[in-house]
Amino acid sequence: MLNIALVGIGFIGEEHVEAIRRTNLGRVVALVGRDLEKTRRKALMLGVDKVYDDIHYVLEDKEIQVVHICTPNLLHYPMVKKALEAGKHVVCEKPLTMTSEEARELVSIAEQKNLINAIHFNIRYYPLIRHAKAVIQKGEIGRVYAVTGSYLQDWLVKDTDYSWRLEASKSGETRAVGDIGTHWMDLVEYVTGLKITEVNADMGTFLSKRKKPKKGIETWSGKLLKNDDYEIVDIDTEDYASSMVIGHDDRSGKMCEKGITKKRLQKMLLYTADLLAQHTDLLSDIDSKFGDGDHGITVGRIANCIRNETNKWRDEKMGDFLDNLGAEIMNVNGGSAGPLWGTLFQGFGQGIENKDMLDSNLVKNMIEAGIEEMKTISNAGIGDKTMMDALILAGDFIEKNQSKNVEEVLRAAADGAEAGMKATENYVAKFGRAKSYGEQTLGFPDAGAVGIMYLFKGLYEGYMG
Template sequence: MSDAGRTTDFASIGAAVIGTGFIGTVHVQALRRLGVQVRGVLGSSAERGAARAAQIGVAHAYTDLDELLADPSVDVVHVTSPNHAHYAQVKAILGAGKHVICEKPLAMTSTESAEMVEIARASGKVAAVCYNIRFYPLNQQAHGMVAAGELGEIRFVTGHYHQDWLAKPTDWNWRLQSEMGGALRSVGDIGTHWIDLTSFITGLKAEAVMAELATFLPERQRPTGPVETFSSAAGTTEPVTVDTDDAAMIVLRYEGGARGVMSTSQINTGRKNSLQWDIAGAKASAAWDSETPDHLFLGHRDAPNQMLMRDFTLMNAQGTAAASLPPGHVEGFADSFFNFFRAVYADVHAGARQPASTWATFEDGHYEMQLCDAVLISAREGRWARLDENPGKGRT
């Protein structure tokens, strides 16, 4: 039975959210829609947490992580803090016997993520990585089509993830700081979304990569005060040298012989949030763009091409299970979180991940971190880098 088809008492489950910025707020809103009880939030400081809790209507703001973990009414903790905090926070959450949903990327290095995988396995708790883009219904549809052999053997996977929110020297966010976001920025932030999504749809994993990284804005103006994601800075600034990638070009060699090409960019003017993939199989092809999420292109050689609109009367079981709105009522970014959380919380209610579940595991998050390490090795040494190389080499 699909996640959406299982009867679940979501109101009996309590959750807390670490992080009160843009994504933390998205998590809170989706949980409320689902009916999960949001017990409280934890901000970067007690003062900021309390102020933000009041703004978004959450009754309680925890003063620190220890207080949150001691709350017996919290069953699941959502981690939406900066990347450098994920490792320690997730370990503490699982150690406290609570389920966890961690924003991507899972960790700063594959060494950290490998340990997190083992801790999650030993805990027996549900441990998910927030690759919400899997849960646009037509991505689930495409996953089902590939699994059913409708595209044939996968040969070539291409696409990009492009944004423009860091296109100006005055644009600033904590992700620009490698000590907080990691050595990779556009690749780690949005590139891992593309890697996870295309691997989920095709069932393919990369075995090696060839990569080039580019920093088009090596100096930026950092505000002296905090800046929320996707918002404009205000007030005084100071010049700061940037050592993370504005954009990247990556060639992928998959196990079994398929090939892939993808690019990432956070400086492509006019591209607000465009994740595109195009998957070419021996029988047919399919393509999708996150800026037009309710349409799936289906390409044929000996028949007319098709455009499938998200419509549960026409979709396969996987696509239908992820859909929450009627045909013609566009399901967008916020809906993907709702669909994702609905699937994860159904498994929380069941006590463990179920065989038919399609959300990203810590093993998936570890794979993305291995790929990031390989990208760094390739970019620095100008060669193909395998994912099974020394996991720490790319991070030095």
């Protein structure tokens, strides 16, 4: 039977003691904690003989063969390294380290010394997970094409909920993905046999400020505090992430959790086409004030083009499809709207590089590329009372809001386009037929800007729906 020392005596440390005893393969002979008296009390409760306040003593103890590291993340790397160099096998809580460079170093040391250097991913041992793995290995469900799932926890949902895991200096730069999310990623690899090679995530921090207890409280202790027991602190890790992971083996299998996929983009475009079609009369009414009164008809044709081409979309990559959709929109009859909207959509396509899923950065690139492409064919700018007022502000809002996920990017674009549209009511028209009406155009929005507002509103609402 293996002799095991456990470093870190908090909530998860006790779970390790219980799990070790259930295996009947080892016995916990020593506990290590910062507070020696507290560690002695915990050892007495758990029936462990030896107590230390420094891992150094464990490494010198020749009786101990295995060390379990159950400390906050920032201590994993130095403690695991010391244990391996002392010739001890290691079981470490996830993540193994806070950087990939440190992890590679530990793997190398373990290989050189022929030692076990394991990470504690306990969820893979649940009976249903083991069953799922066996079913896939036996080929009972055929080839695995995609994996979807979620890992949601509610223990930090209140602003008074606090843990060292919230602090990047102790937990690592990413929490939902790099700390908790690694459980989900491990399950994907374990159950399917595929290996993750890329991870992309749209991350959000819902509670940017929290109430931190002025004295330490053990995780899950449930201890109640008063307002005076807290201090307000800034949070520098994410509460939530929508992630895409891609893994390759000899079958080039792919796994995805969430983001803008081809199917989702189709849904967004169809929703947008319907929204535009619903407002064609309004657009024509606005245009009739100082124009031909046919802008709504043209936008209706554009909406039909978007709907028809999206329904026919089969094998093209997202970037190629948007580029080709732009070419089709350019051929829509009805003045300059077709070429302008077509150019915008072609810019969208050029901005996303034919990726299989769009994260927040690619959505930013898509919108920014569309706006930049429009600038190459239009001399209009802010204050000229054109669709460019809505487009330029859509891009400005994205940049100013420093949006961190797809939802925030699309919402910022929609808000910016609406702000730009409303601002045109205060501008005098400087382009097109409306230019001849001069100050009479004050007090009315530009029909082109209204159309752009509905475009971005449709993309946002289509994504959210």
